[in-house]
Amino acid sequence: MTLLPQVRRNWARTIHAVTIGATPEDGGTRSCTVTIGGTSAMPFHHFEGTMPHRPAVAMEITDIPPTDWPEALRAPIADVMSDPAAWAARVENDFQPDLLCVRLAGCDPNGANRTPEEAAAVAVAVRDAVGLPLVIWGCGDLDKDAEVFPAVAEALAGERCLLGTISEKNYRTLTALGTAYGHRVIAESPVDINMAKQVNILAIDAGFPEDRLVIYPTTGALGYGIEYVVSIMERLRIGGLKGDRLVSMPIVGDIGREAWGVKEARATLEEAPGWGDPAMRGPAWEAATALIYIHAGADLVILRHPDAVCDAKAAINQLMAGATDGS
Amino acid sequence: MAKLSGIEVYKNLPRTNCGDCGLPTCMAFAMQVASKKRALDGCPHVSDEARAALGDAQVPPMATLSLGSGDRVLTIGGETVMHRHEERFQHPPILAVGLSAALGDAEFAERLDAIEALTFERVGRTIGVDAIAIRHDGVDVDRYGAVVTRIAAATDRVLLLLCDDPHVLAPAVAAVADRKPLLVAATEANADAMASVACQYGLPLVLKASGIDRTAALSERIAAAGVRGLLLDPSPSHVADAVGVMIQLRRLALEQRVRSLGFPTYVDVGGLVDATLDLDLDADARATAEMMAGLSFVMRYAGVMVLDTIEPWAVHPIVTARQDVYTDPQVPNEVEAKLYEIGHPGPEAPVLVTTNFALTYFTVAGEVANSKVPCFICVVDTEGMGVLNAYADDRLTVDRVVAVVREQGAMDRVNHSRLIIPGLVARMRMGIEEVSGWQVIVGPDSAAGIPHFLHTVQSQYQAEADTEAAG
Numbered sequence: 001m002t003l004l005p006q007v008r009r010n011w012a013r014t015i016h017a018v019t020i021g022a023t024p025e026d027g028g029t030r031s032c033t034v035t036i037g038g039t040s041a042m043p044f045h046h047f048e049g050t051m052p053h054r055p056a057v058a059m060e061i062t063d064i065p066p067t068d069w070p071e072a073l074r075a076p077i078a079d080v081m082s083d084p085a086a087w088a089a090r091v092e093n094d095f096q097p098d099l100l101c102v103r104l105a106g107c108d109p110n111g112a113n114r115t116p117e118e119a120a121a122v123a124v125a126v127r128d129a130v131g132l133p134l135v136i137w138g139c140g141d142l143d144k145d146a147e148v149f150p151a152v153a154e155a156l157a158g159e160r161c162l163l164g165t166i167s168e169k170n171y172r173t174l175t176a177l178g179t180a181y182g183h184r185v186i187a188e189s190p191v192d193i194n195m196a197k198q199v200n201i202l203a204i205d206a207g208f209p210e211d212r213l214v215i216y217p218t219t220g221a222l223g224y225g226i227e228y229v230v231s232i233m234e235r236l237r238i239g240g241l242k243g244d245r246l247v248s249m250p251i252v253g254d255i256g257r258e259a260w261g262v263k264e265a266r267a268t269l270e271e272a273p274g275w276g277d278p279a280m281r282g283p284a285w286e287a288a289t290a291l292i293y294i295h296a297g298a299d300l301v302i303l304r305h306p307d308a309v310c311d312a313k314a315a316i317n318q319l320m321a322g323a324t325d326g327s
Numbered sequence: 328m329a330k331l332s333g334i335e336v337y338k339n340l341p342r343t344n345c346g347d348c349g350l351p352t353c354m355a356f357a358m359q360v361a362s363k364k365r366a367l368d369g370c371p372h373v374s375d376e377a378r379a380a381l382g383d384a385q386v387p388p389m390a391t392l393s394l395g396s397g398d399r400v401l402t403i404g405g406e407t408v409m410h411r412h413e414e415r416f417q418h419p420p421i422l423a424v425g426l427s428a429a430l431g432d433a434e435f436a437e438r439l440d441a442i443e444a445l446t447f448e449r450v451g452r453t454i455g456v457d458a459i460a461i462r463h464d465g466v467d468v469d470r471y472g473a474v475v476t477r478i479a480a481a482t483d484r485v486l487l488l489l490c491d492d493p494h495v496l497a498p499a500v501a502a503v504a505d506r507k508p509l510l511v512a513a514t515e516a517n518a519d520a521m522a523s524v525a526c527q528y529g530l531p532l533v534l535k536a537s538g539i540d541r542t543a544a545l546s547e548r549i550a551a552a553g554v555r556g557l558l559l560d561p562s563p564s565h566v567a568d569a570v571g572v573m574i575q576l577r578r579l580a581l582e583q584r585v586r587s588l589g590f591p592t593y594v595d596v597g598g599l600v601d602a603t604l605d606l607d608l609d610a611d612a613r614a615t616a617e618m619m620a621g622l623s624f625v626m627r628y629a630g631v632m633v634l635d636t637i638e639p640w641a642v643h644p645i646v647t648a649r650q651d652v653y654t655d656p657q658v659p660n661e662v663e664a665k666l667y668e669i670g671h672p673g674p675e676a677p678v679l680v681t682t683n684f685a686l687t688y689f690t691v692a693g694e695v696a697n698s699k700v701p702c703f704i705c706v707v708d709t710e711g712m713g714v715l716n717a718y719a720d721d722r723l724t725v726d727r728v729v730a731v732v733r734e735q736g737a738m739d740r741v742n743h744s745r746l747i748i749p750g751l752v753a754r755m756r757m758g759i760e761e762v763s764g765w766q767v768i769v770g771p772d773s774a775a776g777i778p779h780f781l782h783t784v785q786s787q788y789q790a791e792a793d794t795e796a797a798g
Contacts, residue, residue, distance in 0.1 A: 004540060004583075046571050141779065190775075224689045227652055264643065264647070275640060277638075280641075284641060284643075285643075285644060287619065288622055288645075292622060292648055295622075295623065295626040318603055318619075318620075321567040321603075
């Protein structure tokens with residue numbers, strides 16, 4: 001029999017491992033921590049490298065009852081969605097993701113325009129209701145996020161939350177808060193390698209530790225430009241493994257928001273009779289979008305539907321079989 | 328080793344710049360050979376030594392092969408890269424759904440109809456299941472032949488004959504050979520008989536062995552028997568194993584140029600899921616697992632994959648992902664240039680203009696949807712360029728914007744004459760106003776600002792309208 005050549009690659013560096021959440025031992029109140037990243041090869045290339053921390057799944061709640069979520073998303077939480085603490089407890093007890101993501105949608109100046117104090121009160125209530133590590137995602141309005149995050153970051157001091165997002169235009173406030181209160185930060189860029197790098201450089205130059213940054217290269221839903229983001233993620237990850245320390249951070253995908261915005265997930269049976277049972281279709285579209293990004297390099301995915309959380313975790317478990325898995 | 332450089336080719340040419348190849352210099356010819364635009368034979372003076380030296384590198388690292396007949400000829404293989412950003416993925420994997428020859432008549436007919444219905448419309452193209460995998464499942468030779476003939480008559484989809492008993496397979500193949508089916512599979516135990524069936528009809532053959540080493544060995548053996556088109560199934564033991572094996576096979580073929588592994592791959596997704604999961608799973612959980620595994624092999628290098636689920640919600644994401652991942656990253660993805668309606672825009676609805684670069688359009692349309700302000704979006708054909716590139720390249724000009732907006736009739740649908748243009752081309756504002764007489768409003772630089780912008784604009788005009796009404 002012919003002896004086959006070796007195809008294992010020796011990559012130059014590993015991706016930073018970023019730990020989210022602090023237990024009482026670490027000075028926080030979380031019941032566990034979750035570490036993402038730390039990989040020494042491309043995802044699921046178990047024959048050539050280690051994935052010490054499996055890709056993590058966060059589930060999203062919002063500070064005010066969501067108005068644009070379709071019925072499929074509202075049904076499992078309809079009785080608790082006006083109470084973020086109860087909603088968070090439902091997520092932790094019944095749906096069991098690895099992390100909880102609180103989106104401060106209510107702070108949007110074009111929406112409910114809630115105050116920083118109100119946002120901080122929600123953050124504290126959620127913290128007290130659950131033991132999961134927390135991701136806090138701003139409303140996306142740069143000025144308002146800069147007003148809201150000081151109160152929120154301080155209220156959650158020492159909890160090692162993952163806060164986001166920073167961009168080229170508003171990195172100073174959030175990186176300073178992250179440093180002061182011991183949080184991790186998500187750096188956002190619009191489907192562009194160089195801009196992803198640029199935000200990281202700005203954050204690092206501002207004194208933020210590079211091993212507490214997570215890259216958010218924007219997300220597109222399956223069928224709506226996902227291939228652009230897939231290629232950006234793969235290039236970021238290859239760049240990081242090849243030794244470019246400015247892109248050797250874990251990557252996050254904001255999946256639920258995108259996947260549930262498209263008709264393939266939302267359409268009713270009457271609107272799309274050939275697409276199958278809508279109760280299965282929406283979560284499937286979300287889980288499918290998540291899995292594609294995980295193959296491309298996403299280390300953390302943020303999801304909305306309980307079934308998608310369950311399906312994504314099951315698929316990750318199957319793909320981790322035979323891996324060196326320290327988590 | 329993987330790719331031949333122009334210099335390497337040049338060294339092996341006569342270097343006389345005779346021009347007999349049609350190019351002015353040997354170097355120019357060498358560059359064309361290196362980029363696979365010309366064959367080495369284009370040089371009438373190339374020596375046998377050069378041919379020998381370059382011959383191996385001239386052969387593509389992965390074979391290309393076709394299945395099916397008539398309007399349903401599908402090509403797979405011929406891949407050249409590990410990641411799509413490096414060049415492009417060439418041929419999307421063929422998606423087959425299994426149909427057991429052991430099914431009772433009613434169930435069989437029902438399932439066949441369900442498979443036929445698994446098609447979806449996406450960006451103007453029909454995508455769906457390409458092939459039917461007819462599983463032997465122990466039926467006798469007459470029954471298998473009858474089932475294969477019946478399916479061949481009922482569908483024009485590509486046929487996969489999944490039967491490793493050559494005595495059962497041979498008569499069925501004889502009946503449908505003109506459909507160019509795929510034979511699945513040759514194993515170490517039946518290789519000679521399967522190879523002779525494949526050779527007799529000139530059909531492609533899947534070979535199944537345990538692990539990469541034995542797959543390579545069996546491949547050499549079957550190639551020696553004269554079979555031309557091969558697919559590889561190294562029979563991975565579970566989904567994670569399969570992903571790792573697919574990646575290694577691809578590297579061995581493309582980077583190490585192992586000839587015996589230079590073929591597309593075959594993945595029995597249904598079988599893998601059964602091997603990976605608890606068999607007590609309910610049908611929905613099993614279909615979900617197949618969907619997730621199928622997506623893994625869209626990402627990781629399947630040539631042909633066989634599913635068992637017929638749930639549209641499980642198949643739709645796979646065929647969509649396949650279409651997305653196999654688009655050419657060098658060619659910008661375009662959407663149709665027409666008037667789009669987001670929400671149910673009425674006469675007060677804002678009118679926006681943007682380009683037909685898919686990513687631009689999807690981002691703009693997504694943010695408009697997020698804003699919950701119903702809008703019209705006029706999409707200008709910029710040949711897939713984004714706003715700034717199109718502007719710089721004269722594909723997004725004042726005259727063109729005005730002509731397209733008029734052509735698409737957006738202004739006839741509304742009771743105002745306000746047009747919102749991308750912030751990146753703010754300088755077009757005056758021009759458009761002069762040519763068209765419309766009021767031009769400059770939108771945000773980035774799509775992320777659209778919801779805020781639309782709310783501001785809408786409330787502003789609402790207030791003006793109210794004042795007017797009151798006055």
